[in-house]
Structure formats: structure tokens, C-alpha cells
Amino acid sequence: MRKEFLVFGGPLIGQEEIDEVVDTIRSGWLGTGPKTIRFEQEFAEYLGVKHCMAVSSCTAALHLSMLAAGVGPGDEVIVPAMTFCSSANAVIHAGARPVFADIELPGMTLDPADVIRKITPRTRAVLPVHFHGRPADMDSLSAIAAKHNLLIIDDAAHAIETQYHGRKMGHFGDAACFSFYITKNLTTVEGGMVATARDDWAERIKVLALHGMSKDAWARYSDKGYRHYEVVGAGFKYNMTDIQASFGLHQLEKIEKNLLRREEIWRAYSKAFANFPLTLPPEPLPDTRHSRHLYAVRTKADSPLDRDSLMEELYRRNIGTGVHYTALHLHRFYRETFGYKEGDFPNAEAVGASTLSLPLSPKLSDEDVADVIEAVKESLNK
Ligand SMILES: Cc1ncc(COP(=O)(O)O)c(C=O)c1O
Known part of the structure; x- marks a missing residue:
């Protein structure tokens, strides 16, 4: 019998990550800054998606996507009954109601037939979870969404490398949300990302992720000099730091x-x-x-x-x-x-x-x- 306990989900962290974190600490720029921006760009390149916004968790990514979608009180979002709680909680945080649908077996992803049964006049969006890394049936779910005029927000917490018909996540729904929690295939200890092709969503998510401050506020995180900003909405403190991005840059290289x-x-x-x-x-x-x-x-x-x-x-x-x-x-x-x-x-x-x-x-x-x-x-x- 083995002597040491084998921890479930232990991450593989190399010397590169350690050196990068030390470099970040020595640089004096520990918060959101150049490394976060580079991580966003490299993640977007990896997915082949126009916009990637790094945030503090996948839960934050899901919440911001709901808000970008305009989901709110009186709305319903269809969520698989087999997922992590934050898939549903993000809907609740936006003021809407999660409506569960069953999964198909053996794949364990959202059952399109049950999604159809759960649609009501209040349904605004569907939240497929690419469960354990296996893509949901996006052909069927996209057809349903198109027919009923629903948005799709992908919970891709498990699915960074996942592909469906040759395309990665971020190419199916209106937004895809990723997790970089410690047990995930890429870890920044805690962290998340939203990927979207939509310019308007990217802009809204960026603003809401930083207190609702106008875009100029992000200039605080560069060496371009002080810029005045305006608060344009009641946003959140969901930004990623350069310490987290230091892990992310090298984890992405090795994914x-x-x-x-x-x-x-x-x-x-x-x-x-x-x-x-x-x-x-x-x-x-x-x-x-x-x-x-x-x-x-x-x-x-x-x-x-x-x-x-x-x-x-x-x-x-x-x-x-x-x-x-x-x-x-x-x-x-x-x-x-x-x-x-x-x-x-x-x-x-x-x-x-x-x-x-x-x-x-x-x-x-x-x-x-x-x-x-x-x-x-x-x-x-x-
Ligand atoms: C399917 C799913 N969605 C969302 C999350 C939330 O991710 P995070 O911990 O980064 O907020 C997780 C985390 O385990 C998850 O498994």
C-alpha cells in the first residue's frame, strides 16, 4: 500500500511558474497589469477567439456573462441538473431563475430534448456545461437556441482543450466561461476567463469586472499615466492579478x-x-x-x-x-x-x-x- 496520501487534483507547477511569480513580485507590479493583458491575449490566440477577459474565477465569468446578456429578474436560464453549484448561482446572482434540465446518458451533458420541454416565454438563455471535458451536443443546442431566440452561455470550466467539430470553446455560444481553480487543467490558483466574439459583451464585461468604471480606469494598470475615469454602472471587483497571470502564462504553454x-x-x-x-x-x-x-x-x-x-x-x-x-x-x-x-x-x-x-x-x-x-x-x- 502506498505510504503517502495521493491528493486528488494536485496541480503540476514547474520552475517556470515559480520564476515568473518571483519576477512579478520583483517587478513591483503585483496587481492587474501587463502579464494579465498578455495572458488574455495568449488565451484568445489559443482559442482563436476575438476577446478574452481574465477575471477572478469562473463563477465571476458566468455572472458577468449573464449581466452582459441582459439576463435579470423575471428571466429564466436553463442549466443542467448535473453541474457545480456556481453554474446555477451565477443565474441567481443576476436576479434570474435557474431552470434545471436533465442530462443525457452516457455522455452526462445537457439533454436537448429536455431543454425543449423546459422552455417557457421567460427563457432567455441556455447554459451548457461541457462536463468533465466532454462537449455538449452543440449542434442540437444551437438549433434550439436559434429557433427559440435564446442566448447560449457555455460553462467551459472543464473544457479548455475541448473541441467540437474541430473548434474550441468560445466558438459556439455568445460567451464561454473558463475556470483556473487549483484542480483545473490550467491553474492560476484561483481565476477565470470569459471568451466572446461580441464586441459589445467584451466591453460590458470589462467595465463590470472593475467596479463599473469606464474603460479608461484600466489605464491605471499601465505605465501610460493617470487618466480620469467615470463610474458607469454598479460593477464588481472581479479582476485577475499579475501574480495569477504569472501561473497562467506558463500553464497555457504546457497545456x-x-x-x-x-x-x-x-x-x-x-x-x-x-x-x-x-x-x-x-x-x-x-x-x-x-x-x-x-x-x-x-x-x-x-x-x-x-x-x-x-x-x-x-x-x-x-x-x-x-x-x-x-x-x-x-x-x-x-x-x-x-x-x-x-x-x-x-x-x-x-x-x-x-x-x-x-x-x-x-x-x-x-x-x-x-x-x-x-x-x-x-x-x-x-
Ligand atoms: C462546471 C463548473 N462550473 C463552474 C465552476 C466554478 O469555477 P470557479 O471555482 O473558478 O469559480 C466550476 C468549478 O469547479 C465547475 O466545475
Whole structure:
């Protein structure tokens, strides 16, 4: 049995990131500045999207996108019932109501047929989550949005490297939101990004991310001299700092190389678990690329252990795991606020009760991967 606990989602940080952070500290420019702007430009280049705005989290990115979309009180936004809470909370922060729809199986992304059932005259937008790195069915969702005149705001928190029909995120919806949280495929410790092709949204998001100050306020973050600014709206403090961007610049350089390692680990797990009493994550659909953000297995009715017991057994063997996620509508807040109940979204509930994410990070050594496989094997008495 391995001696040290294997932390779930540990990031791979190299000397380049450390040197860049030190350089930033020494430069005296620690807040939002030239490195943040460079990170925005390089991220936009990576995606091939016109505008990228770096912010403090994906939650902030989603919130600002809702505001740029003009979503507000009286509006509804359709959100998958299987996602992280901030996908729905961003809608609530904008004053609107999240309306849950079920996911399709085995892909676990938003079910277009259920989206159609949930559309009302108040629906303004759809929020597809590219779940675990697998793209949602954007052909169907785009057609639905076009027919019903809905906006699309992508929750691409898991999906930096994801591609759908040869295109990356930021090319489908009106805006795509990314997370650089510590466990994500690219980390700035905390951080996020909005990508959009729309000039008007980019402008609004930039202003709202910095207190609602007019664009000139950003000149404070350059050496161009003082410029007076005007507050044009009640904005937020959602800007990214150059310390965060220092991580981001080098994490972005390595993202494709790291994806190769993620794919290698994914293949090793899928080969080892092929005959285990578990449901393995579905392989990507043709003409798509999966970012391999999370490797989530699901326990079956005839598995020797249920999900929580398997997590416990793995923990006892020093393997950290995660749950992504409990079906959102079953959390107390959404039940009590919106009247959701068990049985409303059967697919999301089935996944939520059985899913378990194994360590998947380019930081893992071959030995770590072998330890995970051995621990799963022993836990299931295989
Ligand atoms: C699907 C999804 N959306 C949004 C977020 C929020 O990201 P952040 O922590 O950067 O606000 C997460 C974070 O885990 C996520 O998994």
C-alpha cells in the first residue's frame, strides 16, 4: 500500500511558474497589469477567439456573462441538473431563475430534448456545461437556441482543450466561461476567463469586472499615466492579478503537452478497469476532443461496494477521490427555493449517486497511476 496520501487534483507547477511569480513580485507590479493583458491575449490566440477577459474565477465569468446578456429578474436560464453549484448561482446572482434540465446518458451533458420541454416565454438563455471535458451536443443546442431566440452561455470550466467539430470553446455560444481553480487543467490558483466574439459583451464585461468604471480606469494598470475615469454602472471587483497571470502564462504553454499525459493516464485506467464491475467514462464522440479533465467511474447496482464505501476504501489506501457532482436540484437550497424534489431529473440523480472521480493530473507518476489501479482492484476484491 502506498505510504503517502495521493491528493486528488494536485496541480503540476514547474520552475517556470515559480520564476515568473518571483519576477512579478520583483517587478513591483503585483496587481492587474501587463502579464494579465498578455495572458488574455495568449488565451484568445489559443482559442482563436476575438476577446478574452481574465477575471477572478469562473463563477465571476458566468455572472458577468449573464449581466452582459441582459439576463435579470423575471428571466429564466436553463442549466443542467448535473453541474457545480456556481453554474446555477451565477443565474441567481443576476436576479434570474435557474431552470434545471436533465442530462443525457452516457455522455452526462445537457439533454436537448429536455431543454425543449423546459422552455417557457421567460427563457432567455441556455447554459451548457461541457462536463468533465466532454462537449455538449452543440449542434442540437444551437438549433434550439436559434429557433427559440435564446442566448447560449457555455460553462467551459472543464473544457479548455475541448473541441467540437474541430473548434474550441468560445466558438459556439455568445460567451464561454473558463475556470483556473487549483484542480483545473490550467491553474492560476484561483481565476477565470470569459471568451466572446461580441464586441459589445467584451466591453460590458470589462467595465463590470472593475467596479463599473469606464474603460479608461484600466489605464491605471499601465505605465501610460493617470487618466480620469467615470463610474458607469454598479460593477464588481472581479479582476485577475499579475501574480495569477504569472501561473497562467506558463500553464497555457504546457497545456497541450499535459493533455497528452492526461490521455495516457486515462487509457491506463480504462484498460485496467475494463472488466471491473464499474461503469467507465464514455469515450469521446467522433470529431470531438475531450479535455480529460475528470476520470469519473460509476458504481453499478451489482458492484460489491456502493460509491461512498468505495471512496472510503480508497481513502484507507491513501488515494484521494472526488464527487463531481451530487445532482444540483437535490441540495437543500434549490429544493427549498424552487421546489425541486427527488425524481425530477432521473439521469442526474443516477450519476450523482454513483459517480466517483479518480486522480487525473499530469503530476501523477506511473507509480501513482499503478497505486490507484491497485487500490481500486483491492477495494473491489478483483
Ligand atoms: C462546471 C463548473 N462550473 C463552474 C465552476 C466554478 O469555477 P470557479 O471555482 O473558478 O469559480 C466550476 C468549478 O469547479 C465547475 O466545475
